[in-house]
Amino acid sequence: MAIIGIETLLFGVEDLSLCTRFFDDFGLVQKSAGNDHTHYRLDEGSNVILRYLDDPLVPKSPYIGKGVKEVIWGVDTAENLEALVARVSQTQEVRRTEDGTVHFATCSGLPIGLKVFNRKKVTYAPDPLNAPGHVNRLNTPRKWKTRAKPKTITHTVFAVPDPRAEYEWYRDVLDFRMSEEQLGMGFYLRADGANEHHNLFLINMKFPALPGYPVYHHTNFGVEDIDELMIGTNYMTRRGWNTGPLGSGRHRIASALFSYLECPAGGEAEYGADSDYIDDNWIPREWNQVFGTYSWMHKIPAFLGTSQKWEFRLHPEFVPKDDTKADAGWD
């Protein structure tokens, strides 16, 4: 059974024209638009749909406010979809719509669904990197870009009441894999048929700076490399959008370059590039919260000093207890 990625993110918004202007500037390509919706289609075939929060097509849930109100996960075959639905139906109420989507809710009530998804392979060709003694681009300048145009939805993130319960639900019902645990903060999960480091991050809603109730957090969109990531960010800034407190940098967990933009449709929209890609040979790790978050940041926050403890290890759930310190700096 394989879930291969995010097929659709349905946003519930307050100001449709403002949010449409944001995602147009962000670089998504419209498939259709009307008085009640804007529909973007990415090159991989995934969808971002904006609708008003009170639109009957936007499901109600305990997840408060604007943002992603439903995540449709793409399944590789109709047979696998039905096998997953048979499992989901044992505990959750399911509802089918004419387009072949099966809708239900997670253990914490977040509306999600399953749909057969022909996820097209997107092939980027980032410029080779030069370094002294390691010249991969002789007599060849880097590509000239003026705009970002994300081609994939890499991951989406929610603040949840109980990250462990939510992780175990996705694991047991939908075959998601744990990629990492960030202690006190949450779980990074990968769909079983995907190779992104994570497709879903579940953060503890009681974590400082989060509102204390279930809410959408952010979505990561894949771009080619650091140039596209920063050129897109500069363009958004020129268009009047705000990069917010985190800005850009590189995460230590997933090794990924990031650039966050405050999003009028809820939470943040993140450009992402140069992440780790993993499969079932990956051994999940467990991280100290601060150490795992950033390798570097464009605007360094006060908490990111040099005294952060070097603490990570192979996750005890996946290796014998005695082996967990093998490659780690855990005290």
Ligand SMILES: [Fe+2]
């Ligand atoms: Fe992210």
